[in-house]
Amino acid sequence: MRKLSVVTASLMGMNTDDATVPADQLTKGQWFWHEPAPGLPAWQLQVTSAELLGDSVEIFTTDEERELVSYPRGRMVRLAEVA
Template sequence: MTEGLWFWHELAPGLGWMLQVAAVELRLDVVGIFTTDPERELVEYPRGRQVRLVE
Protein backbone atom coordinates (compact mmCIF):
# COMPACT_ATOMS: atom_id res chain seq x y z
CA MET A 1 0.00 0.00 0.00
CA THR A 2 1.19 3.48 -0.75
CA GLU A 3 0.27 6.97 0.37
CA GLY A 4 -2.95 8.29 -1.15
CA LEU A 5 -4.62 4.92 -1.80
CA TRP A 6 -8.14 4.43 -0.51
CA PHE A 7 -9.10 1.13 1.13
CA TRP A 8 -12.10 -0.41 2.85
CA HIS A 9 -11.61 -1.01 6.60
CA GLU A 10 -14.26 -3.39 7.96
CA LEU A 11 -14.45 -4.04 11.71
CA ALA A 12 -17.41 -6.41 11.39
CA PRO A 13 -19.82 -7.35 8.58
CA GLY A 14 -21.77 -4.23 7.70
CA LEU A 15 -19.58 -1.94 9.84
CA GLY A 16 -16.87 -0.40 7.71
CA TRP A 17 -15.24 2.80 6.48
CA MET A 18 -13.41 3.98 3.42
CA LEU A 19 -10.01 5.26 4.60
CA GLN A 20 -7.06 6.91 2.85
CA VAL A 21 -3.48 5.79 3.48
CA ALA A 22 -1.14 8.43 4.92
CA ALA A 23 1.77 6.04 5.67
CA VAL A 24 2.49 2.35 6.20
CA GLU A 25 4.68 0.75 8.86
CA LEU A 26 5.75 -2.88 8.45
CA ARG A 27 6.45 -4.84 11.62
CA LEU A 28 7.34 -8.47 12.22
CA ASP A 29 3.79 -9.87 12.07
CA VAL A 30 1.62 -6.75 11.67
CA VAL A 31 1.12 -3.98 9.12
CA GLY A 32 0.22 -0.59 10.61
CA ILE A 33 -1.65 1.74 8.28
CA PHE A 34 -1.74 5.38 9.31
CA THR A 35 -4.78 7.07 7.77
CA THR A 36 -6.00 10.59 7.12
CA ASP A 37 -9.06 9.97 9.33
CA PRO A 38 -8.64 11.65 12.76
CA GLU A 39 -10.86 9.04 14.49
CA ARG A 40 -9.17 6.02 12.89
CA GLU A 41 -5.64 7.34 12.70
CA LEU A 42 -4.03 3.89 12.86
CA VAL A 43 -5.41 0.51 11.82
CA GLU A 44 -3.42 -2.71 12.08
CA TYR A 45 -3.74 -5.99 10.22
CA PRO A 46 -1.87 -9.29 10.33
CA ARG A 47 0.74 -9.28 7.53
CA GLY A 48 -1.02 -12.00 5.51
CA ARG A 49 -4.47 -10.37 5.48
CA GLN A 50 -5.65 -8.91 2.20
CA VAL A 51 -7.09 -5.40 2.22
CA ARG A 52 -9.77 -4.38 -0.28
CA LEU A 53 -8.71 -1.28 -2.22
CA VAL A 54 -11.28 1.26 -3.45
CA GLU A 55 -10.99 2.32 -7.06
Protein backbone atom coordinates in the same frame (compact mmCIF):
# COMPACT_ATOMS: atom_id res chain seq x y z
CA MET B 1 2.16 -1.51 -11.67
CA ARG B 2 1.37 -3.91 -8.83
CA LYS B 3 -0.76 -6.88 -9.83
CA LEU B 4 -4.10 -6.96 -7.98
CA SER B 5 -6.03 -10.08 -7.09
CA VAL B 6 -9.71 -10.83 -6.73
CA VAL B 7 -10.71 -12.94 -3.75
CA THR B 8 -13.49 -15.50 -3.46
CA ALA B 9 -16.75 -14.73 -1.69
CA SER B 10 -15.81 -17.06 1.13
CA LEU B 11 -12.89 -14.86 2.22
CA MET B 12 -14.35 -12.65 4.97
CA GLY B 13 -17.56 -12.13 2.98
CA MET B 14 -15.96 -9.75 0.51
CA ASN B 15 -17.53 -8.93 -2.83
CA THR B 16 -15.83 -10.97 -5.55
CA ASP B 17 -15.71 -7.90 -7.81
CA ASP B 18 -13.50 -5.92 -5.42
CA ALA B 19 -9.76 -5.68 -6.09
CA THR B 20 -7.64 -6.56 -3.07
CA VAL B 21 -4.01 -6.39 -1.96
CA PRO B 22 -2.18 -7.75 1.09
CA ALA B 23 -2.20 -5.13 3.86
CA ASP B 24 1.59 -4.80 3.73
CA GLN B 25 1.38 -3.65 0.10
CA LEU B 26 -0.85 -0.62 0.68
CA THR B 27 0.92 2.58 -0.37
CA LYS B 28 0.62 6.29 0.41
CA GLY B 29 -2.43 7.86 -1.20
CA GLN B 30 -4.27 4.58 -1.74
CA TRP B 31 -7.88 4.30 -0.61
CA PHE B 32 -9.08 1.08 1.01
CA TRP B 33 -12.02 -0.32 2.94
CA HIS B 34 -11.31 -0.76 6.66
CA GLU B 35 -13.40 -3.76 7.76
CA PRO B 36 -12.77 -4.33 11.48
CA ALA B 37 -14.58 -7.69 11.44
CA PRO B 38 -17.09 -9.55 9.25
CA GLY B 39 -20.56 -8.07 9.65
CA LEU B 40 -19.39 -4.74 11.08
CA PRO B 41 -19.62 -1.49 9.10
CA ALA B 42 -16.69 -0.67 6.80
CA TRP B 43 -15.13 2.76 6.13
CA GLN B 44 -13.11 4.11 3.24
CA LEU B 45 -9.73 5.28 4.49
CA GLN B 46 -6.73 6.84 2.72
CA VAL B 47 -3.19 5.74 3.54
CA THR B 48 -0.72 8.41 4.68
CA SER B 49 2.00 5.92 5.65
CA ALA B 50 2.51 2.34 6.80
CA GLU B 51 4.99 0.68 9.13
CA LEU B 52 5.86 -3.02 9.20
CA LEU B 53 6.09 -4.48 12.71
CA GLY B 54 6.94 -8.18 12.76
CA ASP B 55 3.89 -10.04 11.47
CA SER B 56 1.69 -6.94 11.34
CA VAL B 57 1.43 -3.63 9.53
CA GLU B 58 0.30 -0.36 11.12
CA ILE B 59 -1.46 1.85 8.60
CA PHE B 60 -1.74 5.57 9.33
CA THR B 61 -4.69 7.25 7.60
CA THR B 62 -6.15 10.69 6.91
CA ASP B 63 -9.23 9.90 9.06
CA GLU B 64 -9.30 11.70 12.42
CA GLU B 65 -11.29 8.94 14.17
CA ARG B 66 -9.49 6.00 12.59
CA GLU B 67 -6.04 7.53 12.26
CA LEU B 68 -4.29 4.20 12.88
CA VAL B 69 -5.40 0.69 11.92
CA SER B 70 -3.37 -2.49 12.31
CA TYR B 71 -3.65 -5.71 10.30
CA PRO B 72 -1.71 -8.95 9.95
CA ARG B 73 0.76 -8.41 7.07
CA GLY B 74 -0.93 -10.86 4.71
CA ARG B 75 -4.54 -9.85 5.38
CA MET B 76 -6.28 -9.09 2.13
CA VAL B 77 -7.65 -5.53 2.06
CA ARG B 78 -10.32 -4.34 -0.37
CA LEU B 79 -9.29 -1.32 -2.41
CA ALA B 80 -11.81 1.53 -2.62
CA GLU B 81 -12.58 3.44 -5.78
CA VAL B 82 -12.72 7.17 -5.22
CA ALA B 83 -14.77 9.20 -7.67
